[in-house]
Amino acid sequence: MTGAGTDRTKTSLSGGPAIILVRPQLAVNIGMCARAMANFGLSDLRLVSPREGWPRTxxxxxxxxxxxxGAVHLLEAAKLYDTLEEAVADLNFVYATTARERGQFKPILTPSEAMPEAARAIAAGEKRGVLFGPERTGLSNDEAAVADVIVTFPVNPAYASLNLxxxxxxxxxxxxxxxxxxKAPFVADPGSPPAPREMVLSFFDYLEGELERAGFFRPIGKAPVMRRNLRNIFHRLSxxxxxxxTLRGMFVRLVEGPRAEKKAATEAEPQSEADDKG
Structure with missing residues (x-):
């Protein structure tokens, strides 16, 4: 199953820090982690002693x-390790995620503080990884001790537990x-080009002329201010x-009424009914 935002015609990003799931408990959670990784171009999934093994069938x-x-390719490429030490052996730097203060005298960063430095280091050729503990208990103190930096999330202190x-x-x-x-991955299609000022002023002249005939600009002394306010409304719309x-056509129809062919058809209906009765 793939989502509405999946586009196989576009180049998929890859790389980033290794995502290391330590003793994950549920296969379905591993699948959801793979989906989250695919969303943001992460491609190195490592599993340390998953409780249910790593199901291939x-x-x-x-x-x-x-x-x-749709991120099954990450599951199929996942590496399985018996120990955490094996999983991080090739990495230059490791982050440990936790919701609890561990008293380990390591730097404590939020993801927004840690990841820019990680991105720079990875771009320079370093290999970095992020540890995530099991769903129920999180990382043990010994597992967190393997890391260089603690990463924690700015969450509600009374409910700090996150889904893996x-x-x-x-x-x-x-x-x-x-x-x-x-940067956003795409920009809005501008569609129609900006209206030239001549076109906008012509529209104002038409609209204000019809409003004048309808008695809108009253009292007369406030007419200049009302005109400026009206124009400024449209100017703010770019x-x-x-x-x-579209606006001009809409106002033309309101002023002139139904189009001629529709009006003619409407006027002909009573005559037709009279003929039927005769």
Whole structure:
């Protein structure tokens, strides 16, 4: 299953820090972590002693694949390790995520503080990884001790527990922001070009002329202010050529009434009814 935002025609990003799930408990959560990784171009998934093993067949695999929602390639490429030490052996720097103060005298950063530096280091050729503990207990003190830096999330202190995939998502998001300059992945199609001032002024002349005939600008002494206010309303809209054409056409119809062919058809209906009765 894939989501509405999945586009296989576009180049998929890859790289980033290794995402290391230590003793994850549920295959479906591993699948959701893979989906979060795919959202933000992370491609190195490492599993340390998952409780249910790492399912390659059966119902557990089916559940994990469904939760991955199109990121099955990350599950299939995931590396499985027996120990945390093996999982981090090739890394130059490790972050440990936790919701609790560990008293380990390590730097404590939020993802928004940690990931920009991680992005710079990875771009320079370093290998970095982020540890995530099991869903129920989080990382042990000994596991957190393997890391260089503690990463924690600015959450409600009375409810600091995050779903495993949510934690991966937040780290991935901050890494993507840092690596891409926080730019939106696409820009709006401008469609119609901005309306030239001549076109806008002509529209104002038409509209104000019709409003004048309808007695809108009253009392007369306030007419200049009312005209300025009216024009400023439209100026704030940054009108395109299509906008001006649509607005003008709309007001023309309100002033002139139904189009001629519709009016003629409406006027002909009573005569037709009279003929039927005759």
């Amino acid at each position: 059966g119902a557990l695999k089916k559940g994990a694949n469904a939760a991955a929602a 995939a949510q934690a991966v998502l937040l780290v991935g998001y901050e890494f993507m922001r840092a690596a891409t300059g926080a 009108l395109s050529e299509q906008d001006v054409s």
